[in-house]
Amino acid sequence: MKKNIFFGVLFVCALLFTKCAAPTDEGKPNVLLICIDDLRPELNSFGASYIFSPNIDRLAENGVSFLQHFVNAPSCGPSRYTLLTGQYGPANNNALFLRASKIKQGVRIDPSMPEWFRMHGYTTVSVGKVSHYPGGRGGDDWNDSMIIEIPQAWDKHLMPVAEWKHPRGMMHGLANGEIRNNPGDMDVFQSVEGGDNIYPDGAITNEALKQLKVLAENEDKPFFLAVGIIKPHLPFGAPKVYWDMYDGVRFPEIKYPQKPEGKTTWHNSAEFMNYNRWGKDPNSDAAFADRVRRHYAACVTYADAQVGEILAELKRTGAYKNTVVVLWGDHGWHLGEHAIWGKHSLFEESLLSPMIIHYPRMKCKGTKTNAIVESLDIFPTLCDLVGLEVPKFVQGVSLKKILEKPDVTGHPAIAYKNNAWTLRTTTHRITIHKDGFVELYDHMSAEKETQNVAKQHADLVEELKSVLNAKIQ
Incomplete structure (x- = not known):
């Protein structure tokens, strides 16, 4: 009898302390999708010990990190197309607008991921840059409500603009309302004294917190909330406190810094080079290259702080215990590898991005997987995790088996340019x-x-x- 009691106590203790303990079922799970622009897998939890990313690292400690997650296109628009439709699509940044145009013409188009969840009883809300255009609208200033990027997808698709006047101003904005008109007149990087709200992502995060509170209060209906954080997208601007964190930090040498020989998908980094660089070229000026890398890192830490605010609010509302959380980088970014400063290539640096998934009842937390997967897989995976039918039209596969056994094999990953x-x-x-x-x-x-x-x-x-x-x- 005493022996049985002893082993019973050991069993209970094991359940309390193991990483594989599973919470009880608390109903239909919500979804929180956090999209981060131009985020390469240069995070502390992904092996970059010189980067400060405590909030994303904390999420990694409670989820599964995909170390070999590849996007399907090395540009914002087509990458987000595959995420939001579960299908391969056009290679241009207007991919989703081309899809919307077909819908307007009466062509039968398969539902997008948010539309699929909306059709199955979810309240769907997007805040910030989720599709290619922040707020999901077109027009000269990206705020024309008659030009919708993903029709029928969102109950609300919101883009606060604060002092940046409009979504176009927010997308490439610097501190205190500075808007990009001519890239050559805007500094490629910047750090200014002040709080998080002096840059655009502060306003996006504040709106996300408001929406999260409202959604969590409605316990009768699950929600699908997507939040799109802009940084570390160009120009590299973040509050000075984040720049100061890298004072004295030693960065590793750039791997493979030479321009490749022969025919490749190399390009001349025009997006980066078009900004004001004070006449300097990071491919020939090591000190300038180091500054660029540090400003990128400061933007990553600034973005990480926004993630922390959102996850803290999710926990404060109590919704965290019944919410699937996906953190996704829309593509990678070269920081001098192959003499490229940007994305748009089909090299590893453009296509490899971080992805972390946490969900209720998951068994093994804080694990990492080297299984090769694609962004295309997120749509079926979310359906599988919340108990929705996985639509037959998606071209990706559910990653639930990998989440349950992170050491299992993935599948080859495709990406494309024109x-x-x-x-x-x-x-x-x-x-x-x-x-x-x-x-x-x-x-x-x-x-x-x-x-x-x-x-x-x-x-x-x-x-x-x-x-x-x-x-x-």
Whole structure:
């Protein structure tokens, strides 16, 4: 008898202290989707010990971190298209507007992810940059309510503008209402004394907190809340307190800093270079490159603070215990790798972004997975986690099995630009240009994506071409 009691106590203690303890079912889960613009996986919890990201790291401690999450396009618009539709789409930033135009013409289009949740009883709200245009509207200043980026998707799609006047002003705004008109007249980076609200993301976060409170108070209806944080998108502006955090911090050397030889998807970093750089080029000025990297890091920490505010409010309302939380970077960003400062390539640095998923009743928290997955998989995964039917039209797959067993295998990941497609496997990346030219990189080698080995591995090229064609058909 005493022996049974002893083992019973051990069992209870194990449930209390194990990372795999599961809470009780408390009804239909809510969804909180946090989208962060231009966020490469340079976070403390993803191995970058020199980065201050305590709030995202805390979420990682309570969820599963996907270390090999690849976006389907290296630009904001088409990447968000795949996230929000669960389908491959056009490669341009106007991808969602092209979809909306077809709907307006009467073409039957499969529901978007927020529309699918709305059809199944969810209140859907977006705040900030969730689709390509912050607030989800078009027009000269991106505030025309007659031009909707994702029709039928949101009960509310909100974009506070504060002193930046309109969503266009918010998107590339700097401190205290500075709006970008000509990029050459705006500094590429900046740090100004003041609180979080002196930059646009402060207003976005404040609105998100208001909406979260309202949504959480309605316990009769689950919610799907998407919040889009703009930083660390260009220009790199953040309150000075975040810049000061990196004083004296040593950054690692830039990996593979040389422009690649031969034909690749390299570009000349026009988006970055068009800003005022005081005549300096980070590819030839190491001190300037270091400053750029630190300002990017300051923006990451500023974005992390916004994530902390949102998650704190979710917990304060009590909704956290019954909410699926997804943190997603819309693509990566080169900080000098391959002599690129920006995204828009089909190299690893443009396509690899952080993703963290936490959900009620999850068994193993604080784990990391190296399974290769795509942004395309988020739509079916969220349906699976909340108990909705996974629609047959989505082209991704549910990641629930990986969330339950993070050491299981993922699947090859596809990405594309207008002139090329790429496929990433556990060992290689193949990129096929529109004219038929092939890049093949061996990720098991030290050279990784600096040496094209396509000519030496003709059989593997044909095999990977077949895999790529099978996935896109």
